[in-house]
Amino acid sequence: MAHPSQLGFQDAASPVMEELLHFHDHTLMIVFLISTLVLYIIVAMVVTKLTDKLILDSQEIEIIWTLLPAIILILIALPSLRILYLMDEINDPHLTIKAMGHQWYWSYEYTDYEDLGFDSYMIPTQDLTPGQFRLLETDHRMVIPVESPVRILVSADDVLHSWAVPCLGIKMDAVPGRLNQTAFITSRPGVFYGQCSEICGANHSFMPIVVEAVRLEHFENWSSMMLEDT
């Protein structure tokens, strides 16, 4: 989850998010390079006493300031496309979960083997126990097996929502009448938080997402227990 005064991304919990972090570092480095150069040139232009009203063109500089940005854009585009195709690779998921957005909660359906479904409402602030996070905790978490490829099918029941978990590098719009697919694999066990990322009404800020990645045998015990309860 995010921490106070955080500027950068949350720590990555999936390989795709690690790649995105490194790509962001690479692109931000280029941004700093260009911004520093432009700032220096602006200051130099502002303080100069040289003026020439008769300069009309200069082929040399036009070539330089066309080629250089083109090269920089290629240096950004190549890693970007690599990650784009990496995210789309067929990864043979072990599990498929449907995440449905409602006003104002998420519901999860695990229908690969049995019919398991449950709603996930935010825990109101007054009901939190010590150690829980305000506006982030839910009564039922989406539990998945760690280090297993998982496919998520995201849709919505009413209005637009968006299923987002920053540390897994996932954001997928929940559109009524449409199934959007994304897949991920968690690199380590833990609890990962996200929030609805598409304005959906009064309680848009109060329908968080909690993903709990546990070892496979515990995931199986949990799903059996949930099936017995329902």
Next chain:
Amino acid sequence: MSLQKPIMRGLLAKRLRFHLPIAFGIAITVALSYKFGVTEPRKKAYANFYKQYDAVKEFNAMREAGVFESVRPSGK
């Protein structure tokens, strides 16, 4: 006594010859500082973290701390 002829030409070129190398130098220095100060340490940090990462040990530690809701601590 004669005055030295003032320089009337090539003023912009002289200014550019002075400032452009400094501008590119500073910009490249900033970029390299970010690369070796932030990017490479971050890559190494992630590599080192997973090199010594024991998922079972960490999972058990989190379980005993009561982090998970699907798995209770082993005593309970």
